[in-house]
Amino acid sequence: MPTVPLHRIAQARSGDKGEGSNVGILARSEAAYTFLAETLTEACVQDFLKEINFGGVTRYLAPNMRVLNFLLEDSLGGGGSASLKTDAQGKTHGIGLLRLEMDVPSAVLDATPPPPA
């Protein structure tokens, strides 16, 4: 199975949500959505973002939009105006998660248009 960054099969948008952030992962195809709903678990995201998020991770699904929504509980250094961090609003967390390397079946890749070069 080819190894590709999540970016190959998904897009992302993130922002602040209280003392944490939300990362919406947008699958680039139905095949990619089905694959990600199976493989991109809370545990997987929790582990990958362990130096960014220090709390739990909750996942919600919105199949009508091919979206997997991850809530990161403690990722903003306190959140709001209490945060000292550069990215106090989690604006960069989405494209950060797209760096995740995944083993993706060739059939899923074939069914998923790549991002523009």
Added chain:
Amino acid sequence: MKNKVLIGNGQGFWGDSILGPIRLLREGPLDYLTLDYLAEVTMSIMQKLRQRDPNAGYATDFVTLIDRVLPELLEKGTRVIANAGGVNPHACKDALLEVCRKHGATGVKIAVVDGDDILSDLDRMIGGGEEFNNLDTGAPIGDVRSRITSANVYLGAFPIAEALAGGAQIVVTGRGTDPGLVLGPLIHEFNWGPEDWHKLAAGTVAGHIVECGAQCSGGNFTDWRAIPNLSMVGYPVLEVEPSGDFCVTKHEGTGGLVSVETVTHQLAYEMGNPERYLTPDVIADFTSFRLKADGENRVLVQDTRGLPPTDTFKVSMSYSDGWKSVGQLTISGPDALAKARLCAKIVWDRLAYDDCEYSEEERLEEYVGAGECHAGLPGGTSDSPAEVVLRLGVKGPDRAKVARFGPELVPLVTSGPPGVTGFAGGRPKAQEIIGYWPALMSKHLIQPTVTVVES
């Protein structure tokens, strides 16, 4: 009844470009222009401004905008809905009346929607049994009561519709839900009732899509290379039908892109549980609708479903939560990262010498350029950046201790390793931290007020 209403949102937050609304008015047809100026901490900042000046405490940018576009607005008959009122919507209205006078515009109807500010009623409400426990943590209000600086209810969209029914061309509100700015005119135009949950949900989804301005029309988009002419990005325009089905688009000839993907990006923004998007008017189900491309820069959103709302309002309170100070220096190579680490150590050592020590939780070291945003991620960090921006910060309840930090940063230019620069902006100062306290309260205690005046 119109068979289609055009609504454009020209402002995603206080600080967004004034060109958004100016170009929306100029570059295509528009029935309503909505403008979102309020974030959670904004109310507290405005409350502070009002304490110093009883005529302040609203988004002055809005008055500047109306001053620039009033003739166009009157000529086209576009109606404006803005939550620019902050904690002093009547002062905002007075400033708008002054702008009308300046332009010689008479007979312009301006409405104020308020009743959201419960700061002065808070103790009475607590005495009456309202708990105001922190919605996120469950902590009791007693923990922060003496430090609360603003308290506002998120009002729904029906008072906005009432203001429009009263003939207002400009509606100024205090705190309300962001999507309510769009839902209000739809309730007014299509005569939707409080139990038309699917339609109210559709209007809420529409409002959510446009509430951050260009963030649904090509801004902050993953595949940014595919977005044409971001310089002249078109702010979003909604074409809404009486059924609640709507099209997201932008004016012809503007930059940016409206596609299923750009719209979905915004739908995922600040998302919680997508099945339950709570507003005072309805619970919108973000897993219910269908998105469909409908030609160039047009996306249809159809069949949105909603549920009856809860019996509570959300309250947004802010409170004084201590102090913080953040500053930065730029450190050039060679060995930029090692030198930056030494700089941080020097600052903490010198402060410790002067009996100023901060715990791990109270201080921050960032090495911007070496991998802060994407710490620990593959490709997100570098061991040998050509140069580094060193950001240091401290926070805590003791203002003097926080303020002591700033003066030890700039001396590194002459008493640290070589290649330290970028100290423009002077000494970092202590700034107040504004804490955010979300809570719920009984709906029946709140009575929104609509006032219409004429210039």
